Amino acid sequence: MGRNKFKAPKGTRDILPEEAKKREYIEEIAKEIFQLYNYQPIITPLFEKTELFIRGIGESTDIVQKEMYTFQDKKGRSLTLRPEGTASIVRAFLEHNFNQKPFPLKLFYIGPMYRFERPQAGRSREFWQIGAEAIGSIEPAIDAEIICLMIEYLTRLGLKDFTLLLNSMGCPKCRLSFIKVLEKYLHPFKGELCPDCVRRLSTNLLRIYDCKNKNCLKILRQGPIISHFLCEECLSHFKELQALLTQEGIHFQIEPFLARGLDYYTKTTFEVRSPYLGAQNAIGGGGRYDGLIEELGGDSTPGIGFAIGVERLLLHAEVEKIKIPQAAKPKVFIGLVERDLKREAFKILQDLRDASISAEMDFLGRSLKSQIRLADKLGVSFVLFIGPDEMEKGVVKVRDMESGLEEEIKKDNLIFSLKKKLSVKDGGNNES
RNA sequence: GUGACCGUAGCUCAAUUGGUAAGAGCAUUGGACUGUGGAUCCAAUGGUUGGGGGUUCAAGUCCCCUCGGUCACCCCA
Numbered sequence: 001m002g003r004n005k006f007k008a009p010k011g012t013r014d015i016l017p018e019e020a021k022k023r024e025y026i027e028e029i030a031k032e033i034f035q036l037y038n039y040q041p042i043i044t045p046l047f048e049k050t051e052l053f054i055r056g057i058g059e060s061t062d063i064v065q066k067e068m069y070t071f072q073d074k075k076g077r078s079l080t081l082r083p084e085g086t087a088s089i090v091r092a093f094l095e096h097n098f099n100q101k102p103f104p105l106k107l108f109y110i111g112p113m114y115r116f117e118r119p120q121a122g123r124s125r126e127f128w129q130i131g132a133e134a135i136g137s138i139e140p141a142i143d144a145e146i147i148c149l150m151i152e153y154l155t156r157l158g159l160k161d162f163t164l165l166l167n168s169m170g171c172p173k174c175r176l177s178f179i180k181v182l183e184k185y186l187h188p189f190k191g192e193l194c195p196d197c198v199r200r201l202s203t204n205l206l207r208i209y210d211c212k213n214k215n216c217l218k219i220l221r222q223g224p225i226i227s228h229f230l231c232e233e234c235l236s237h238f239k240e241l242q243a244l245l246t247q248e249g250i251h252f253q254i255e256p257f258l259a260r261g262l263d264y265y266t267k268t269t270f271e272v273r274s275p276y277l278g279a280q281n282a283i284g285g286g287g288r289y290d291g292l293i294e295e296l297g298g299d300s301t302p303g304i305g306f307a308i309g310v311e312r313l314l315l316h317a318e319v320e321k322i323k324i325p326q327a328a329k330p331k332v333f334i335g336l337v338e339r340d341l342k343r344e345a346f347k348i349l350q351d352l353r354d355a356s357i358s359a360e361m362d363f364l365g366r367s368l369k370s371q372i373r374l375a376d377k378l379g380v381s382f383v384l385f386i387g388p389d390e391m392e393k394g395v396v397k398v399r400d401m402e403s404g405l406e407e408e409i410k411k412d413n414l415i416f417s418l419k420k421k422l423s424v425k426d427g428g429n430n431e432s
Numbered sequence: 433g434u435g436a437c438c439g440u441a442g443c444u445c446a447a448u449u450g451g452u453a454a455g456a457g458c459a460u461u462g463g464a465c466u467g468u469g470g471a472u473c474c475a476a477u478g479g480u481u482g483g484g485g486g487u488u489c490a491a492g493u494c495c496c497c498u499c500g501g502u503c504a505c506c507c508c509a
Contacts, residue, residue: 007482010500062507066433084509113509118433120503129509207507262508282509309509337467368467376469387467401469 011117011125021327022314023128026157027110030130033153037145039108039132044088046112050078056087056296058263060207067115069125081114084262085131086289086305087296093135094298103136110310122280122312130313131286133305135293140237143268143288143304144244150284150306151250154272157313158322162283164251165271167258168238169206170230172266172291178229179205185223192219209257225256234267241268264289268304276319277312284308331422333375334361335399337368337387345386348396348414355415357422376401381425382418 008014015023034041050070057063069081082088089107092098098105110130117123132149134142151164170178182205190198197216200208208220230238245252258269269287277283286306293301317324332352336345345361352359360378362371375383385397385406395408398418402425409417 005483007500067507115508117507118505119501120505123508127509131509279504280508284509307509312509335468364461367462369465369469370462372469374469383468385467389467397467399468404469406468 009125011119013124019314022324023310024327025324026310026313026317027130029156030108030110030153033149033156034108034132037106037149039106039134039149042089042092042107042109043111044085044092044109045082046114047079047081048088048091050080052087052091052296053080053083056090056264056292057084061263063115063262067117069114069116083115084113085109085111085129085307086133086264086292086303089133089305090135090293090296090298090303093293094296098135099299099301104142105135106132107135108132120280121278122309122315124311128310129307130310131305131307133303135303136301138237138290138302140240141244143237143241144248146286146304146306147241147245147252147270148248148250150272150286150308153308154283154313157317159313159316159320161275161320162316163253163273163275165255165258165273166242166245166252167255167269168227168230168234168267169265169269169287170226170234170267174229174231174234175206175226175266178224178226181224181229182208186219189219220257227254227256237267262287264292264295266290270306272308274312274316276316280312282309283312283316328358329379330358330360331381332357332359332418333371333378333380333383334359335368335371335375335383335385336362337385337390339365341386341388341391344391348384348386351415352418355419357415357418381422384414 031041050068053068054064059065063083068083071079071081073079089109093105108131110128112126112128114126116125119125130153132146134146147164147166154162169175183201186193186201186208190201193201193216197208208216227235227238242252242254252270255271258271265287267288267290269285271285272283273281274283275281284306286304288302288304290302291300293299293303334345334349336342349359349361360375360380362374366374372383381401383399383401385399387397390397390408393408395410396414397406398409398421399406400421
């Protein structure tokens with residue numbers, strides 16, 4: 001171990017075949033559901049101009065303040081590895097004049113994000129998100145669609161034990177009046193709040209809701225609630241969204257203290273929490289960002305989106321023992337009895353593959369016994385023996401690894417016969 | 433960025449108060465069974481004990497630094 005000079009950088013890791021296959025599966029399901037809801041794939045660069053994230057995510061957020069992977073390229077431009085997906089998508093939206101397309105424009109993405117943080121359970125420096133954005137509609141129905149999409153995806157994967165939290169942050173107008181009231185309420189408690197919250201009092205008041213200090217929480221919970229201060233428009237939006245979710249049988253919990261750490265959220269915010277993830281308990285979350293596109297230089301255009309953390313999803317799925325179908329194993333192994341029949345064996349191997357039969361053979365000159373052992377480890381259904389006796393008769397000996405029965409099959413008939421045998425076996429189970 | 437705990441073969445773990453030449457199981461490879469798997473048995477491969485420095489006659493074991501891991505805080509996916 002000490003010999004290995006190179007290790008994956010702190011907070012990153014290799015995703016080995018076993019896990020990679022699971023990811024392929026959950027991505028596949030995601031794509032199915034996105035297609036069902038008519039969301040189109042988009043792939044944006046892993047890095048962007050730093051300025052985009054500062055403007056998009058918000059100067060005062062933790063992401064911008066301390067979590068960005070920022071570097072200079074050879075021309076001295078400041079670039080940043082993307083810490084989240086929405087800013088890039090809005091940038092692409094503006095860059096390609098997507099406002100010319102029919103609204104709402106619906107996009108999804110799957111890819112890695114980067115945040116410079118101390119790793120812990122459910123948190124690393126490189127992590128993947130599956131996310132979706134719907135741009136151009138202010139209808140509560142699109143909020144409902146986005147949330148349904150997210151919940152349906154998790155449900156489709158088989159997750160059960162999660163909670164959907166819902167809140168409205170209001171719009172800039174009503175938020176302002178709420179902030180005033182909250183400020184007034186909190187002022188007398190200044191001496192009792194934790195130092196962080198005292199700081200938040202003057203910098204970014206709403207961030208106070210992120211505090212986990214028991215005393216601060218107690219004070220907050222007895223204070224004003226943002227939903228009581230929503231303007232007429234925001235309130236009816238929120239009510240309509242709730243009605244739609246209820247109609248679809250989606251259970252949610254109003255969480256008046258759900259603030260979320262990105263400055264751009266307006267009106268709807270939501271988060272899916274898992275009881276199994278330790279301190280980092282959000283599997284995914286999202287919200288409406290009606291001011292973001294204008295902030296980044298476009299016409300005033302509303303939008304809403306969510307992101308799911310792939311690693312957290314997988315961690316949760318592990319606890320719930322979610323069944324993830326295993327990728328197919330090779331079905332046939334070629335057992336080479338004598339070395340000088342290598343060419344013949346290779347030919348049969350390729351013939352099988354040409355016929356779409358997944359096949360494998362030995363490439364290390366192993367003894368026949370070791371070859372069969374290997375075949376067993378690979379879990380193939382059949383082993384074909386290629387030996388002098390068989391050659392002479394123009395046949396291949398086929399061993400059924402389950403029953404141990406062997407049968408000689410004419411070479412001309414091999415593919416047809418194997419396909420038939422395999423389809424019989426496949427008829428039963430296909431999972432593990 | 434802060435704190436706590438941890439770091440011995442590919443994996444899971446041993447190694448008396450610092451004391452011979454760091455062991456075992458599993459995995460891998462070969463063999464017992466010279467044309468045949470899963471069981472069993474035998475053998476081999478595999479470690480400058482994360483790295484560096486220090487204390488000591490002697491360090492896997494003690495001290496310092498560093499890298500990494502784990503968990504928590506901050507915050508979020």
